[in-house]
Amino acid sequence: MQQIPVFIEKDRPLFKLHYGLLAALHLGLLLLALMFNHPIYLLALLVAIVVIMISSDTLSNWRAYLRMAIPLVIFIVLLNVLFSRAGSTLMFPNMMGAGGHTLPLTWEALAYGGGMALRLLVIISACASFFALVSPAKTLRLLGLFGQRWAFTFNLSLRLIPLMLEEYHRIAEVQRCRGVEWTSGGLLERIKSFLPICSVLLLTSLERSVEMAESMYGRGFGSGKRSNYYRETWQNKDTLVLLNLLALGILSGAVMVLGWGEYSYYPQLTAIDWMEMGPVPIIWLLLVIPCLGKGGESDGSTDEFAKGELYLSGKPTP
Amino acid sequence: MGALMSLQKVSYTYPGNQHPDLEDISLEVQEGQFVLVAGLSGSGKSTLLRIMAGLIPRFYGGDLQGEIELLGKRLAEWSHRELSSRVGLLFQDPESQLVTTRVDQELLFGMENIGYDRPLMHARLQEVTGALTMQPWLKQPTLHLSGGWKQKTLLASIIMVRPRLLLLDEPLSQLDAASVDQLLDYLEQCRRLWGISIVVAEHRLDKLSQRADTIWYLHQGSMQTRSWAEISSLTYPGAWQAATPSVGGSNGGRVAGLAKVEFQYPHSNQPVLKECSLDLQAGEITCLMGANGAGKTTLLKLLIGTIKPLQGQVDVLGEDPSRLSAASLARKIGYLSQEPGDYLYSPTVREEIQFTCRSLKLHDHSRTNELLEQLHLQPLAQRNPRDLSWGERQRVALASILVAQPPVLLLDEPTRGLDNKLKAELGYILRQLANQGTSILVATHDENLANSWADRIMYLHDGILLEKESSQYPGEEWIGHG
Known part of the structure; x- marks a missing residue:
């Protein structure tokens, strides 16, 4: 059964950073992935994310996301190779296709597909890293800035998606015992067989959502302004990381203005200007600097329960 | 001990139904009392609990007749927030009630909804998790908990709010014998430590009957006076x-x-x-x-x-x-x-x-x-x-x-x-x-x-x-x- 990665707090430096900074770091990675076109810059971002995940011991989460991403990556490369006609260097100049024409598959299309796939990998990996490093509760608080209902919608999805996946497997099992075969046969047959599974899943999820809404109402949700037990505190190391991120922003901005993050794939692959690659190691270093530091420090951000003094709550609510 | 909650001639009809689902129910729950609600499937046990929790008619609509009072005040006059802090209801399927992804967040969910301040939340968290020996589990993801632990987490979450009345709808249906004993011990602790009144609707009567102060028997939406011997003969395996x-x-x-x-x-x-x-x-x-x-x-x-x-x-x-x-x-x-x-x-x-x-x-x-x-x-x-x-x-x-x-x-x-x-x-x-x-x-x-x-x-x-x-x-x- 496919496992959905679940947030587990580890004793690593990155987990001790303020969640706002972690959000900024990953948002920065997403922006850079969209801004940079150059494969070397994109590769540097990917390597930086891998280092971040190794240092935070969250590579297993990345693997789970990769399983979903790899089919997409292959699809992007194939799509470009098969349908892009903008390149000029044929991959098989001596091979003839139907009608006696040369096969219009070019090395430029392959490189462009590879570049786009790399960008997608950076984006997916940045998301994997964010969700591995920032707990759903902290993500909830971030979203809470845009409104409590948004935050709860997100939180419920985090709870319900793994649940729905479990239910999907369970429903598929029992329907198989009724003769519903959805893993073999033609595409139409498979779709037809899959419909009952989807219908049951939808109906079960709807029933569950009503039950959950009832339980939430019974526990006072929606009765007025909520309070929050956990609060985040800012620490000195957070200031250092913030300065580091500011430097990263300024340098990346300069690279973009100078046009060094761009790369032209068509009509022919351009040669790499190594001078333009000068900022790559610095950007990479600025991205991985937050990983440095010691783990095992107290989490000043959240865990009031562990270090607070004991209060006696007295009699029941009057 | 005075009456914590009273129902007088209460009848209820779900939206779209022609005939009442509950009819002419009169009863009282005393402070600190442990009540067992027995009856066959479809007799109206869950409906009765929902009425007592105020979910009927607030969440379900329908036609509710009769007088219901909590602490001497009509139930309808309590605000949603006031009622949520005084009456807690635990449903049968824990999976459909867990809202958050981590045990400690689930425990705090009700208190945060009601807007309690942090020192009180902190104290309750320590007190309840200490009493129910839950501290090592606080950071666990709720997804990976067993059914018994999910139920325990939800029970603790409701107790955190310290309701005066705790209602449980078939809490034992998914539990093995050892977990049943454990849950009943927790309920006993809640009653003893915090004076919470408990009403449990359940089919598995054998173990509950030894702990309950009184038993209500529902039959086709009506409350019936039956001796324990009669209820046993109707619901115990000897009969079947x-x-x-x-x-x-x-x-x-x-x-x-x-x-x-x-x-x-x-x-x-x-x-x-x-x-x-x-x-x-x-x-x-x-x-x-x-x-x-x-x-x-x-x-x-x-x-x-x-x-x-x-x-x-x-x-x-x-x-x-x-x-x-x-x-x-x-x-x-x-x-x-x-x-x-x-x-x-x-x-x-x-x-x-x-x-x-x-x-x-x-x-x-x-x-x-x-x-x-x-x-x-x-x-x-x-x-x-x-x-x-x-x-x-x-x-x-x-x-x-x-x-x-x-x-x-x-x-x-x-x-x-x-x-x-x-x-x-x-x-x-x-x-x-x-x-x-x-x-x-x-x-x-x-x-x-x-x-x-x-x-x-x-x-x-x-x-x-x-x-x-x-x-x-x-x-x-x-x-x-x-």
């Missing part, structure tokens, strides 16, 4: 054993089984099954017992071929079930999961049963009619199966499997949520099937079912399969079936 057809026993050869099977989930470091062997004989009812999480469902999944053993052999009529096509599998083995809703999507009960016929290209419609009669579903044949009660849904799911006439039938916790009358009906049906030669394996923690209907009782304990003639917990005299 009388209807048992002659005990069958094996009347054929081996039809399915496991031989020295070992199994371990990839994310676990403990094997679930260790060299387990089991032979299922035609015409025999075998009950598979064991604590929550012992591996009963895993064993059933091996038999339907959803998972494969790490070592050993599994066979159904001489074939490896994991290699069978869905159509071949459905003709050889029927599987009723814990959730009857997993089978139901057709617009009517009849079409739901015929869906299996279409999948398997069976054209014998007389079998559908036979099953509708046999399982008492004929009056419901044109109803949407999703509109039916739990017990009725289960019978529809069972019919949708039996229509393929499988020689082997596997049932996973089939008595969950059923009252003893419905259990008796189920047991009767199983015995009829066994008499016709079907081999039946039932995974259950229901000792009454096992003692009354099983030809053979197996017990799964620490990955090892044991056999004995009664459903008692394993002792020294148990023998391994390795």
Whole structure:
């Protein structure tokens, strides 16, 4: 059964950073992935994310996301190779296709597909890293800035998606015992067989959502302004990381203005200007600097329960 | 002790219904009292709890008549927030009530909703988790908790708010004997430590009856005065054993089984099954017992071929079930999961049963009619199966499997949520099937079912399969079936 990665707090430096900074770091990675076109810059971002995940011991989460991403990556490369006609260097100049024409598959299309796939990998990996490093509760608080209902919608999805996946497997099992075969046969047959599974899943999820809404109402949700037990505190190391991120922003901005993050794939692959690659190691270093530091420090951000003094709550609510 | 809550001549009709679902209910709950609500399925126990929690009519609508008072003030006059902090309701299925992804957040959810300040939340967190020994679990993801722990987390979350009245709707239905005792001990602690009044609606009366101060008996939406002896006679297995057809026993050869099977989930470091062997004989009812999480469902999944053993052999009529096509599998083995809703999507009960016929290209419609009669579903044949009660849904799911006439039938916790009358009906049906030669394996923690209907009782304990003639917990005299 496919496992959905679940947030587990580890004793690593990155987990001790303020969640706002972690959000900024990953948002920065997403922006850079969209801004940079150059494969070397994109590769540097990917390597930086891998280092971040190794240092935070969250590579297993990345693997789970990769399983979903790899089919997409292959699809992007194939799509470009098969349908892009903008390149000029044929991959098989001596091979003839139907009608006696040369096969219009070019090395430029392959490189462009590879570049786009790399960008997608950076984006997916940045998301994997964010969700591995920032707990759903902290993500909830971030979203809470845009409104409590948004935050709860997100939180419920985090709870319900793994649940729905479990239910999907369970429903598929029992329907198989009724003769519903959805893993073999033609595409139409498979779709037809899959419909009952989807219908049951939808109906079960709807029933569950009503039950959950009832339980939430019974526990006072929606009765007025909520309070929050956990609060985040800012620490000195957070200031250092913030300065580091500011430097990263300024340098990346300069690279973009100078046009060094761009790369032209068509009509022919351009040669790499190594001078333009000068900022790559610095950007990479600025991205991985937050990983440095010691783990095992107290989490000043959240865990009031562990270090607070004991209060006696007295009699029941009057 | 004064009355914490009182209901005077309360009647309620759900939206769209013509007749009242509850009628002329008058009762009182005293401070610190432990009340047990008994009654057959559909008698109105859950509706009564929802009225007491204020969810009816606020969440459900409908027509509510009569007077309800909490602490001397009309229930309708309490605001949503005031009521949520004074009355807590725990429903049957913990999965549908967990809102957050981590235990500590779930515990704080109710208090945060009501807007308590941090020092009070902090104190309650320490107090409740200390009393219920939950501290080591605080950072655990709720997704990975067992059913018993999910229920405990929800109970603690409600107790954190420190309600004056705690209502529980069938809290024991999914728990094994040890977990039942544990939950009842927690409830006793809540009453003793914090003076919380407790009202429990439940079918499993044996253990609760020893703890309850009083018992209310609901019958078809009305409160009835019955002595404990009368309630026992209506709801205890003695009443349904009388209807048992002659005990069958094996009347054929081996039809399915496991031989020295070992199994371990990839994310676990403990094997679930260790060299387990089991032979299922035609015409025999075998009950598979064991604590929550012992591996009963895993064993059933091996038999339907959803998972494969790490070592050993599994066979159904001489074939490896994991290699069978869905159509071949459905003709050889029927599987009723814990959730009857997993089978139901057709617009009517009849079409739901015929869906299996279409999948398997069976054209014998007389079998559908036979099953509708046999399982008492004929009056419901044109109803949407999703509109039916739990017990009725289960019978529809069972019919949708039996229509393929499988020689082997596997049932996973089939008595969950059923009252003893419905259990008796189920047991009767199983015995009829066994008499016709079907081999039946039932995974259950229901000792009454096992003692009354099983030809053979197996017990799964620490990955090892044991056999004995009664459903008692394993002792020294148990023998391994390795």
